[in-house]
Amino acid sequence: MKKPFTLLVVDDEKQNRTLLTELLQDDYQIILAKNGVQALERAQSHLPDLILLDVLMPEMDGLAVIRALKSADATRHIPVIFVSALDTPDDEERGLDLGAVDYVAKPFHPPIVRARVRNHLQAVHQRRLLEQLALIDSLTEIPNRRRFTEVYEREWRRCMRNQRPLSLIMLDVDLFKRYNDTYGHAAGDAVLKRVAAAIQSALKRPADFVARFGGEEFVVVLPDIDAASGWQVAEKIRLAVENERIPYPESDAGPWLTVSLGGATQVPHGAEVDANLFDEADRYLYEAKASGRNHSVWSPATDPSTSVAA
Ligand SMILES: [Mg+2]
Known part of the structure; x- marks a missing residue:
């Protein structure tokens, strides 16, 4: 069965990519990126429904990635969840200020990651339904x-x-x-x-x-x-x-x-x-x-x- 949602998992450490993949691959299509540049490329070409984004990465870090995502029309609406070892309230605040929908601290608790991903995708699904409804005439059910x-x-x-x-x-x-x-x-x-x-x-x-x-x-x-x-x-x-x-x-x-x-x-x-x-x-x-x-x-x-x- 085709999985209805695609997730982009971005992390410079292979072990984390593997962990998150194992955690989510039964329910979602998973795309991986191991650095910021690759993350932007894959976000643009695949337009995933949600991005799990590491903060600490060499060269281009997660904060630079989310700034770039939010400044491009094609990707600005894609929800981003930060998954980071930086776990002070300041780190979390900075991530949310940049437009992330959520912030998960590493090491993460697998059921929590799964639940948060599910909740945010539920919101994506509802928003899309509303967008579609807003373009349909309610009486005739053809476009408005x-x-x-x-x-x-x-x-x-x-x-x-x-x-x-x-x-x-x-x-x-x-x-x-x-x-x-x-x-x-x-x-x-x-x-x-x-x-x-x-x-x-x-x-x-x-x-x-x-x-x-x-x-x-x-x-x-x-x-x-x-x-x-x-x-x-x-x-x-x-x-x-x-x-x-x-x-x-x-x-x-x-x-x-x-x-x-x-x-x-x-x-x-x-x-x-x-x-x-x-x-x-x-x-x-x-x-x-x-x-x-x-x-x-x-x-x-x-x-x-x-x-x-x-
Ligand atoms: Mg990292």
């Missing part, structure tokens, strides 16, 4: 707007670097307020869940991304997709929702519940992520609404018939 912003910026930069097209779809449920007023908010919530699932089912590539933007609005990011293919994805989404056959005879676009979609495509340029693409997609969403709903409208600046080659 905050997550969209991260993904959109990342894909913008990636497509800019590779000079590839980036497509974006804004969509919303047609006459959703009327649906809520007619059938009640619980029914409205249930519909949003079904629409979110239908959109997801229409997206086939792993890189395609959908988020709930807010209310009855959704946003889809399609990296590496030109206007012609983007418009096809929009139509697939539109049909997937219509094919849910959610009764809505009161809708002007009825008898089923439908969505309208606006799309735009750009090969990103310039260093900054700009709002252009987003504004354009939003504008064509309104056009789709104005032209009778249950429509996909793609920006004519990237007319599907004159699209860039995929």
